[in-house]
Amino acid sequence: xxxxxxxxxxxxxxxxxxxxxxxxxxxxxxxxxxxxxxxxxxxxxxxxxxxxxxxxxxxxxxxxxxxxxxxxxxxxxxxxxxxxxxxxxxxxxxxxxxxxxxxxxxxxxxxxxxxxxxxxxxxxxxxxxxxxxxxxxxxxxxxxxxxxxxxxxxxxxxxxxxxxxxxxxxxxxxxxxxxxxxxxxxxxxxxxxxxxxxxxxxxxxxxxxxxxxxxxxxxxxxxxxxxxxxxxxxxxxxxxxxxxxxxxxxxxxxxxxxxxxxxxxxxxxxxxxxxxxxxxxxxxxxxxxxxxxxxxxxxxxxxxxxxxxxxxxxxxxxxxxxxxxxxxxxxxxxxxxxxxxx
Amino acid sequence: xxxxxxxxxxxxxxxxxxxxxxxxxxxxxxxxxxxxxxxxxxxxxxxxxxxxxxxxxxxxxxxxxxxxxxxxxxxxxxxxxxxxxxxxxxxxxxxxxxxxxxxxxxxxxxxxxxxxxxxxxxxxxxxxxxxxxxxxxxxxxxxxxxxxxxxxxxxxxxxxxxxxxxxxxxxxxxxxxxxxxxxxxxxxxxxxxxxxxxxxxxxxxxxxxxxxxxxxxxxxxxxxxxxxxxxxxxxxxxxxxxxxxxxxxxxxxxxxxxxxxxxxxxxxxxxxxxxxxxxxxxxxxx
Numbered sequence: 001x002x003x004x005x006x007x008x009x010x011x012x013x014x015x016x017x018x019x020x021x022x023x024x025x026x027x028x029x030x031x032x033x034x035x036x037x038x039x040x041x042x043x044x045x046x047x048x049x050x051x052x053x054x055x056x057x058x059x060x061x062x063x064x065x066x067x068x069x070x071x072x073x074x075x076x077x078x079x080x081x082x083x084x085x086x087x088x089x090x091x092x093x094x095x096x097x098x099x100x101x102x103x104x105x106x107x108x109x110x111x112x113x114x115x116x117x118x119x120x121x122x123x124x125x126x127x128x129x130x131x132x133x134x135x136x137x138x139x140x141x142x143x144x145x146x147x148x149x150x151x152x153x154x155x156x157x158x159x160x161x162x163x164x165x166x167x168x169x170x171x172x173x174x175x176x177x178x179x180x181x182x183x184x185x186x187x188x189x190x191x192x193x194x195x196x197x198x199x200x201x202x203x204x205x206x207x208x209x210x211x212x213x214x215x216x217x218x219x220x221x222x223x224x225x226x227x228x229x230x231x232x233x234x235x236x237x238x239x240x241x242x243x244x245x246x247x248x249x250x251x252x253x254x255x256x257x258x259x260x261x262x263x264x265x266x267x268x269x270x271x272x273x274x275x276x277x278x279x280x281x282x283x284x285x286x287x288x289x290x291x292x293x294x295x296x297x298x299x300x301x302x303x304x305x306x307x308x309x310x311x312x313x314x315x316x317x318x319x320x321x322x323x324x325x326x327x328x329x330x331x332x333x334x335x336x337x338x339x340x341x342x
Numbered sequence: 343x344x345x346x347x348x349x350x351x352x353x354x355x356x357x358x359x360x361x362x363x364x365x366x367x368x369x370x371x372x373x374x375x376x377x378x379x380x381x382x383x384x385x386x387x388x389x390x391x392x393x394x395x396x397x398x399x400x401x402x403x404x405x406x407x408x409x410x411x412x413x414x415x416x417x418x419x420x421x422x423x424x425x426x427x428x429x430x431x432x433x434x435x436x437x438x439x440x441x442x443x444x445x446x447x448x449x450x451x452x453x454x455x456x457x458x459x460x461x462x463x464x465x466x467x468x469x470x471x472x473x474x475x476x477x478x479x480x481x482x483x484x485x486x487x488x489x490x491x492x493x494x495x496x497x498x499x500x501x502x503x504x505x506x507x508x509x510x511x512x513x514x515x516x517x518x519x520x521x522x523x524x525x526x527x528x529x530x531x532x533x534x535x536x537x538x539x540x541x542x543x544x545x546x547x548x549x550x551x552x553x554x555x556x557x558x559x560x561x562x563x564x565x566x567x568x569x570x571x572x573x574x575x576x577x578x579x580x581x582x583x584x585x586x587x588x589x590x591x592x593x594x595x596x597x598x599x600x601x602x603x604x605x606x607x608x609x610x611x612x613x614x615x616x617x618x619x620x621x622x623x624x625x626x627x628x
Contacts, residue, residue, distance in 0.1 A: 097372065099370045099405040100371050100373060101372075101373065101403040101405075102403065147524075153536075153540050154537070169398050173373040173420075176419060176424065181447070191522075195491040195525075221519065248540065251544060255547075255548035255552045258552050259552050263559050266559035267562055269563050270565065273563075273566045274566050277569070284577050284588060302588070302591050303587075303591070309595060310598040314610065316613060317610065318613045319614055
C-alpha cells in the first residue's frame, strides 16, 4: 500500500524536487498516506530545539530531509541491484561466498546472490587456458635451462604447460599459491621424466612420450593437492644439447653426412664398374659368336680393319733395305722446316 | 517511544554500543582460514578446522560467534602452503657434488599445536626449511648420484617426506608432498667436465660413424669389382686366345686414337718389310 502511494507521487525523485519549490506541507502529508516517521519527528524536534525561533524554515527542512531519505533508498536499491545480479560469461563460473563461507557456484548466464557485503561473487575463468612458459634462460648465467638426463648428460630444454581450472572452489580455497604450484609441479615432473631417458631419446625420438608423461605426472600430483586444475598439455619447444657442446653434436651430424657421401660414391663406383663389365663382356660375346662362325676370316678381317685405321692416322716409314739404317727425323724436326712456308 | 523522544542522544549511544558488541562478537571466517579462539590467551576451540573429508560450505566457515573482549582470534591458513628449500650442494656417496632444489607442501592440521610451538605459519616453514635440507643431505648422502636419475628417486623423496613429516607433526603441520625440483651439477669444474665428457663422446661417435661409412664403402667397391671380374671371366674365359687378339685390336685402336678418342701424342710408325701387314706389299707369296 505504501509502495502504491509512492508510485502515485510520480516517483521519489519527482516528489522531492517538487517539494523544494512548492513547499506545501499539508498537501504532502496526506498524499504520503502516513504521518511523519519517527526519524522525521526526531529531526524536527531537534531543529525546533536548536533553531528556536526559526519555525517557518522548519517545513522546507522537513522536505529536504525527505529527499535525502529517498536518495539513500535509491542508492541502496542501486547497490543491491548491482551487487546481487551477476552476468557470468560462458567461460566463467561465479563462486559465491556468504560471509566467507562457500555457498555455491553460479553457472554461466545471469546469476543472483545476496547483495555485496553478505555474498561475494568471485568470477573465475575456467575455460580460459593458461600457458606457463618455462624457457631457456632461467639459469641466468648460462642462458639455458639445463637438465640432467638419465645417461648423465645435460640437455637444454624449453617447454610450456597449458592448464585450466576444473573446480573453481578447489582452485580458490585449496592452495595458497595455485599458479606457482602448477609451475613447480610441472618443472619437477619434467626433470623427473628427463632423468629417465637418455640424451638422444630426449632430443629426438621420445619427445612426445615425455610430454605425455610430464602432463600425466603433473596432473596426478596436482590432484593429490586437490588443486582443481587440469593440465591440458605439455609441449617441449626446444630440446637441444647445451651450447657448450653443440659443436661436437654438429661434428656427429657432419660425420653422418660424410659417411653417407662415402656410401654414395661407393655405390656410384659399383654401378659404373658393373655396368662396364656387363657392356664389355656382352660386346665380346657378340663378337665371339660371329668369330666362332668363321674364325680365321673374322680374325683377319678384324686385323686388317684395325691396322688400316691405325696406320691411316699415323706417319709411316717403311724400311726397305734390310741393312740400311734410315735417317729418322724426330717429329719436331720434321715439323720445323714447314713453318716458314706457312 | 516517549523515552526515545526524551533522550535521543543516549539512545543513539546505546544503539551504537549494542552494534559494537554485536559486531565484535561476530567474525567472518573465510573458507581459506581457520580461526583459533583464545580466551585470555588459552586456546578454546577452532572455527573452520581442517578436516580431510570436508566439503566446502559445510566446514564452519562463514559468520561465527565469539565472546567480545574475552576471546580473541588467531588466524591460521587452511590451504596447502609451500616453502622452497634454497639450492643446496649435496655430496653423494660416489663423491659427486650435486646442487639440489626441493620444495615441500604442507598444511596446518592442528592449529593449537602450531600456535603453541611456532606462533605463525611463517615460523613453521622457517623451522621446517633446515630440516628439509638436512633430510635431503642425509638421504642423498647415502646413495650414489645416479639414484637421482633413476626411478629410485621416488624412494628418496618418500624417505625425505617421512622424516620431514615426523618433525612437521610437532608443529601441527602435515606434509602433503616433498619433491626434488632440480638436481644439477654445480657450475664450474663439475659442469665443465660433464660437458667435456659429452663432447669427447660425440667426437668418438663422429669418428666411428665416419669409419663405419668408409668400411661399408670399401665393401661395396670390392663387391662391385668382384662382380665385374666374374662377368669378365665368364665371358672372356670361353676363348682366352681370341680374347687376347680381340683385346689387342681394341688396344691398338685406343692407343692410336682411332676410336674417336684423342691420343696423347702423334705417332710415326716404322714398318719393317717383314711385317705381317706388309706381307702382300712385298709381293711375296706367303
